[in-house]
Amino acid sequence: MKLRNTCLAAAFSLLCASCAPLQSNTGTTDTLAATALQPYGRTTHNETQNLVLVGSAAHFGFSFKGKEARLYASIPNAGGHNYLQYELDGEYQRRVRIDGGSAAPIVITAPTDSTHTVWVYKATEAHTGPIAIAKVTGEDVETIERPKAPLIEFIGNSITCGAAADPSEVPCGTGEYHDQHNALMAYGPRVAGAVGANYVISCVSGIGAYRNWNSDGPTMPEVYEKVDFQASNPQRWDFSTYSPEIVSIALGTNDFSNGDGKKERQPFDSARFVNSYIAFVQQVKAKYPDAQIALLSSPMVHGNNREVLQEALTTVKEQVDASYPADAPVALHFFGPMQASGCSGHPSVAEHAVLAKELVPFFRKLLKPQGE
Known part of the structure; x- marks a missing residue:
């Protein structure tokens, strides 16, 4: 679960140059500028007003008529690559690789000449780097918005990102870390779809509450307020953008x-973990005072550590509830044991479906209006 360390502060400035208007299609097509799109998730706009997809599963939708639409996307790293993925008429299609330095559009084809809907998602996490959207072209192309619905924010680590879950194109142990990312098929988007909610994903591979996979930080409490979860980036996320009904935290x-x-690692410190977790919940509650807080355990922690984690999360709940007696009590969900079979011991795409199925009743109950 290695933490991916890339300098996105420089990447955001590079995107301004790399996402200059690209060559348009010839013929009679309509153009949908990036500024007309209605994105969901952690996104921003650069100096040339391209839409920059930052966080895992950040997404936008559009409709078009006919058999083809073209999406113009780019990344700042000329020697790198990143991934989008998309749905056509409600059916998942595939991941699409975007190579640095390429100006070729992504061609989305449909089987009929009727009107079609497309939802485009960032398949990778923020630390993989941003993807800039310049425009969409096609016949009668129009932006579409997410239906009005309750919002769930899913905060977590590589599991929440859908990292190392999908080796269908690049086998485990080969390629780059993000070659097996599949944010859309992670448990969060699946749960949201099943309970009729919208979602935002705030995740970083390898991150923790008081220490990370192989380092002492920066931890989630230290990077949560940064737009791209990078401690060195001065740009902060605008928390007034969304008002989630539920904030799910899985650290x-x-x-x-x-x-x-190889690196010296001290034994797990339960007191530090609990204190850091409580402080983070307080940090989240300061951003979203009306949100229901839900804490999830980990399907990848086993044996005695599983019991210690559950006890620690129970302590976090008890202390937060005592500090906020007028708020809804913190909700807890402890995952059943799972021997994950994805890359490097992460849940696979199929196993994310298992996690989501387990979580759906929990979140459905939290979304019920009081008194039902």
């Missing part, structure tokens, strides 16, 4: 990690 896997076995 702890990396706090328990033994790291790479």
